[in-house]
Amino acid sequence: xxxxxxxxxxxxxxxxxxxxxxxxxxxxxxxxxxxxxxxxxxxxxxxxxxxxxxxxxxxxxxxxxxxxxxxxxxxxxxxxxxxxxxxxxxxxxxxxxxxxxxxxxxxxxxxxxxxxxxxxxxxxxxxxxxxxxxxxxxxxxxxxxxxxxxxxxxxxxxxxxxxxxxxxxxxxxxxxxxxxxxxxxxxxxxxxxxxxxxxxxxxxxxxxxxxxxxxxxxxxxxxxxxxxxxxxxxxxxxxxxxxxxxxxxxxxxxxxxxxxxxxxxxxxxxxxxxxxxxxxxxxxxxxxxxxxxxxxxxxxxxxxxxxxxxxxxxxxxxxxxxxxxxxxxxxxxxxxxxxxxxxxxxxxxxxxxxxxxxxxxxxxxxxxxxxxxxxxxxxxxxxxxxxxxxxxxxxxxxxxxxxxxxxxxxxxxxxxxxxxxxxxxxxxxxxxxxxxxxxxxxxxxxxxxxxxxxxxxxxxxxxxxxxxxxx
Numbered sequence: 001x002x003x004x005x006x007x008x009x010x011x012x013x014x015x016x017x018x019x020x021x022x023x024x025x026x027x028x029x030x031x032x033x034x035x036x037x038x039x040x041x042x043x044x045x046x047x048x049x050x051x052x053x054x055x056x057x058x059x060x061x062x063x064x065x066x067x068x069x070x071x072x073x074x075x076x077x078x079x080x081x082x083x084x085x086x087x088x089x090x091x092x093x094x095x096x097x098x099x100x101x102x103x104x105x106x107x108x109x110x111x112x113x114x115x116x117x118x119x120x121x122x123x124x125x126x127x128x129x130x131x132x133x134x135x136x137x138x139x140x141x142x143x144x145x146x147x148x149x150x151x152x153x154x155x156x157x158x159x160x161x162x163x164x165x166x167x168x169x170x171x172x173x174x175x176x177x178x179x180x181x182x183x184x185x186x187x188x189x190x191x192x193x194x195x196x197x198x199x200x201x202x203x204x205x206x207x208x209x210x211x212x213x214x215x216x217x218x219x220x221x222x223x224x225x226x227x228x229x230x231x232x233x234x235x236x237x238x239x240x241x242x243x244x245x246x247x248x249x250x251x252x253x254x255x256x257x258x259x260x261x262x263x264x265x266x267x268x269x270x271x272x273x274x275x276x277x278x279x280x281x282x283x284x285x286x287x288x289x290x291x292x293x294x295x296x297x298x299x300x301x302x303x304x305x306x307x308x309x310x311x312x313x314x315x316x317x318x319x320x321x322x323x324x325x326x327x328x329x330x331x332x333x334x335x336x337x338x339x340x341x342x343x344x345x346x347x348x349x350x351x352x353x354x355x356x357x358x359x360x361x362x363x364x365x366x367x368x369x370x371x372x373x374x375x376x377x378x379x380x381x382x383x384x385x386x387x388x389x390x391x392x393x394x395x396x397x398x399x400x401x402x403x404x405x406x407x408x409x410x411x412x413x414x415x416x417x418x419x420x421x422x423x424x425x426x427x428x429x430x431x432x433x434x435x436x437x438x439x440x441x442x443x444x445x446x447x448x449x450x451x452x453x454x455x456x457x458x459x460x461x462x463x464x465x466x467x468x469x470x471x
Contacts, residue, residue, distance in 0.1 A: 181203075
């Protein structure tokens with residue numbers, strides 16, 4: 001470890017950008033203070049987002065598999081949901097992780113403060129804690145305050161209208177749930193409630209679920225969700241919302257006209273907004289854009305030479321792993337090292353069932369840019385491992401540069417797609433060509449073989465799949 005004790009760093013926010021930044025800075029020998037509104041580290045991702053949702057999606061998948069196994073001759077019966085124990089287990093997962101972070105923080109001699117930090121001048125920060133107010137002169141500050149669920153203007157207030165945070169608390173299992181927004185958060189949470197027994201309807205303003213994701217990848221998911229959800233209504237908007245004593249009355253406008261329906265609960269999932277307010281940024285001369293994101297350069301430096309920003313508050317994509325990567329770049333820059341934020345790809349995963357995962361150039365992006373690409377696809381119906389799992393709806397695709405066959409992008413839809421994605425992201429970062437993947441021995445029988453066989457198709461053949469002349 002380095003001994004750069006002359007550098008003092010204040011990190012505001014202890015989520016997936018903040019605490020890795022604090023830990024990395026301490027490992028480099030800096031004197032670090034970490035501030036967060038919450039008494040526990042981890043931020044929204046660990047406490048009210050990524051981790052609790054994935055824990056509940058694990059349960060949802062088991063419930064769905066119990067139903068599907070009957071077709072294989074295994075009768076499990078209808079699972080009984082004990083909601084209190086399920087909540088307690090979810091919280092225990094969160095608690096184990098936050099306790100671990102607290103131990104790592106203490107071991108690194110990082111000062112952790114629960115409180116709200118804001119600039120009072122370019123060189124001083126005020127922290128309001130439960131025990132009083134403290135002022136700190138600052139050398140360097142890293143802002144990592146994350147984001148919050150977006151709300152819809154003009155909507156009434158009702159405990160039956162939930163954002164993602166409230167939905168993850170599992171207040172009950174509503175008989176009918178309306179999910180407003182067909183993005184990844186809405187579909188993940190909708191899948192959880194559907195498995196627990198709710199009749200779920202999704203309304204999406206655009207003409208497809210997961211706007212921006214390749215339609216080839218979305219098709220399999222939309223087909224499966226169509227069997228699990230009560231309704232999926234595209235090109236549909238919520239025209240009116242009326243809370244009632246024990247329900248929510250909603251007016252929907254779409255291709256089939258206007259209709260009124262009643263739901264027990266409504267989940268609003270229409271994106272997230274950066275937490276750049278109440279930080280006193282103007283008093284430090286820190287610029288934000290029209291959407292509230294803090295402007296940063298390639299080293300994650302703001303318009304203030306000693307203030308840095310990382311994670312959701314510093315711009316899209318709002319992903320935890322991107323936040324962690326950015327934070328480490330910022331700390332390296334603070335330490336005086338020659339670094340820049342310039343990844344070739346930022347992988348993304350939608351943890352529905354099936355999962356959708358992609359990295360690098362997408363087909364949609366190539367089409368919008370009129371960029372010629374060579375796309376090869378291997379259907380999981382030709383995968384022995386997928387057959388043993390009874391999950392043949394999957395698909396693996398590579399997007400290649402036509403002449404060199406260099407890997408530009410990868411997309412996977414299928415069970416555990418997210419766990420398969422890293423090989424594709426690495427191929428993009430290393431500038432690999434299709435043959436590099438095709439000639440790498442993959443264990444059999446595994447789903448990872450679909451990456452190998454899809455890469456083989458770049459040369460015109462794959463062992464277990466004979467494409468039609470049009471492919």
